[in-house]
Amino acid sequence: MPKASPSIFGPIAGIAPSHEFASRLELWGSGVHRQTQAGISARQGLGAESIVLSGGYEDDKDWGAVIIYTGRGGRSAETNQQVADQTLTGANLELVRNEQEGLPLRVTRKVTTNHSSFYRYAGLYRVVSHWAAPGKSGHRVWRFRLELLPETVALDEETEAPSGQAELFAPPGLADSAAAEPASAYGPAPRRVSTTLRIVRDTAVTRRVKVLHEHCCQVCGIQLRGAAGPYAEAAHIRPLGAPHHGPDSLENVLCLCPNHHVLFDLGSFGVADDGQLLGISGQLRQHKKHPINPVFLAYQRVHFYKPNAEARGE
Amino acid sequence: MPKASPSIFGPIAGIAPSHEFASRLELWGSGVHRQTQAGISARQGLGAESIVLSGGYEDDKDWGAVIIYTGRGGRSAETNQQVADQTLTGANLELVRNEQEGLPLRVTRKVTTNHSSFYRYAGLYRVVSHWAAPGKSGHRVWRFRLELLPETVALDEETEAPSGQAELFAPPGLADSAAAEPASAYGPAPRRVSTTLRIVRDTAVTRRVKVLHEHCCQVCGIQLRGAAGPYAEAAHIRPLGAPHHGPDSLENVLCLCPNHHVLFDLGSFGVADDGQLLGISGQLRQHKKHPINPVFLAYQRVHFYKPNAEARGE
Numbered sequence: 243m244p245k246a247s248p249s250i251f252g253p254i255a256g257i258a259p260s261h262e263f264a265s266r267l268e269l270w271g272s273g274v275h276r277q278t279q280a281g282i283s284a285r286q287g288l289g290a291e292s293i294v295l296s297g298g299y300e301d302d303k304d305w306g307a308v309i310i311y312t313g314r315g316g317r318s319a320e321t322n323q324q325v326a327d328q329t330l331t332g333a334n335l336e337l338v339r340n341e342q343e344g345l346p347l348r349v350t351r352k353v354t355t356n357h358s359s360f361y362r363y364a365g366l367y368r369v370v371s372h373w374a375a376p377g378k379s380g381h382r383v384w385r386f387r388l389e390l391l392p393e394t395v396a397l398d399e400e401t402e403a404p405s406g407q408a409e410l411f412a413p414p415g416l417a418d419s420a421a422a423e424p425a426s427a428y429g430p431a432p433r434r435v436s437t438t439l440r441i442v443r444d445t446a447v448t449r450r451v452k453v454l455h456e457h458c459c460q461v462c463g464i465q466l467r468g469a470a471g472p473y474a475e476a477a478h479i480r481p482l483g484a485p486h487h488g489p490d491s492l493e494n495v496l497c498l499c500p501n502h503h504v505l506f507d508l509g510s511f512g513v514a515d516d517g518q519l520l521g522i523s524g525q526l527r528q529h530k531k532h533p534i535n536p537v538f539l540a541y542q543r544v545h546f547y548k549p550n551a552e553a554r555g556e
Numbered sequence: 557m558p559k560a561s562p563s564i565f566g567p568i569a570g571i572a573p574s575h576e577f578a579s580r581l582e583l584w585g586s587g588v589h590r591q592t593q594a595g596i597s598a599r600q601g602l603g604a605e606s607i608v609l610s611g612g613y614e615d616d617k618d619w620g621a622v623i624i625y626t627g628r629g630g631r632s633a634e635t636n637q638q639v640a641d642q643t644l645t646g647a648n649l650e651l652v653r654n655e656q657e658g659l660p661l662r663v664t665r666k667v668t669t670n671h672s673s674f675y676r677y678a679g680l681y682r683v684v685s686h687w688a689a690p691g692k693s694g695h696r697v698w699r700f701r702l703e704l705l706p707e708t709v710a711l712d713e714e715t716e717a718p719s720g721q722a723e724l725f726a727p728p729g730l731a732d733s734a735a736a737e738p739a740s741a742y743g744p745a746p747r748r749v750s751t752t753l754r755i756v757r758d759t760a761v762t763r764r765v766k767v768l769h770e771h772c773c774q775v776c777g778i779q780l781r782g783a784a785g786p787y788a789e790a791a792h793i794r795p796l797g798a799p800h801h802g803p804d805s806l807e808n809v810l811c812l813c814p815n816h817h818v819l820f821d822l823g824s825f826g827v828a829d830d831g832q833l834l835g836i837s838g839q840l841r842q843h844k845k846h847p848i849n850p851v852f853l854a855y856q857r858v859h860f861y862k863p864n865a866e867a868r869g870e
Contacts, residue, residue, distance in 0.1 A: 481685070509782075
């Protein structure tokens, strides 16, 4: 699998939502959309980075924060009508990759007035789901549900959260390493990283962890398969955001299947410094290029892991 | 497990966010908070329905849409100070149940002015996570991250979405049952049910399906365990919301583990009308009190299931 350059996804420096561009050329020059004509800008095997909604697809729906976007292909070059079924290949498959990997998509709208037209950047969306459906023509099209990422919420939280050191509960007898946690050495997590439950945000770090483990769960080894390739989730050991303020760094992330991600977050299991699993049997599968900082493992054990969870259940 | 009355969770008819109450007695009379003194109103084995933030806990943090809430217990009746560790039992354990089951929590704030105080209903929150931490006293407290549910987004979408029949792709050869789908017979899904990815919303229907299957996955039979009991997810076969407009009814829901929920939504497997699994081996585990409408299974097969997903992967 080719390596993704982190810079192709996400916001473009200096371009805020509502930024306007006079032309496709200007849009291209800004780096927002790296195609001068095509509506989707995607890289094979990496995902889609940007789309332009120009009103050209009869099956698109635009409700503002929610967009139903039609895939590419099957249209006549002469009439622009849908004349054949679309396939889940090429740029369409890359949009599925965005869904599976949590990659953000830049969205720009073409705005047409009586006298002219221009382009307005709308912001970052996530690909929530995809499905096949009959277009107005009767031919099959692939459709994608896009939802605006709640950036403002994340920004508000970072602004209002205390800037001091995150709390750490260190009962007597706990290794000193946990108390001496060098959280500041990693710097704060990027502002855009929010903590919405089970919405897996993409970062260069989470992508790298999943690739290193070939999308296999570090607990059970399972590799789930979707249309755009294997699926796994990146779990932050010490959570991002207030009040935990864990870093978005390789040393603070595990590659897990959704089942073990849920159980880890619920505190049903923990991981000892040597990788032994606690609460369930087995050993964490490790990769030599993916060192895990035991300080973060200790944080999860102390704050989240409940050794007797089974006994406390119903 | 006792059965939950659906009415104890969620909104109270006639009470919108920002509604004000002169006293705890008035708040109690409205049905918002069924305790006259306690800050948490919970039912053993069912979950917590409501909390009142009165500023009494030194470790609470209130950032508006995000609240870090401190659990109950360990305080001196005389001094109101934290004098002992809190345990994950009683009302604290019920808050964990809200997290595991996706149960909404009503939140009301005490507002104190120079001359008086009153109570203002804030709306519905979800319990995102819980962890142990040292309080300001040094004793362990259990903390809960609460996030305001994005009701306005769901309402906007329902308002703007087309009200007509959802689309259905019926290629030649597909059983007629799919085309004759009686979606309207189930009525529209409740307005509050949104479609945010992997945020599992609670409804009476989803609770019932999980209880019938004892939280075991209908595909693989696994039962995950959290501190507040078993964990499973309710997957709508035909999705809720625009443009699919599937109903929130027992016949349209499966009880799945997170792994099979992800794979089902990605279209990596489908279910034949007779319960045979497609794309993976095996048979859907069924319960006689949980009939599944084959029309919805057909909808998922046609729109989401990709028989050759494996071959299309990387």
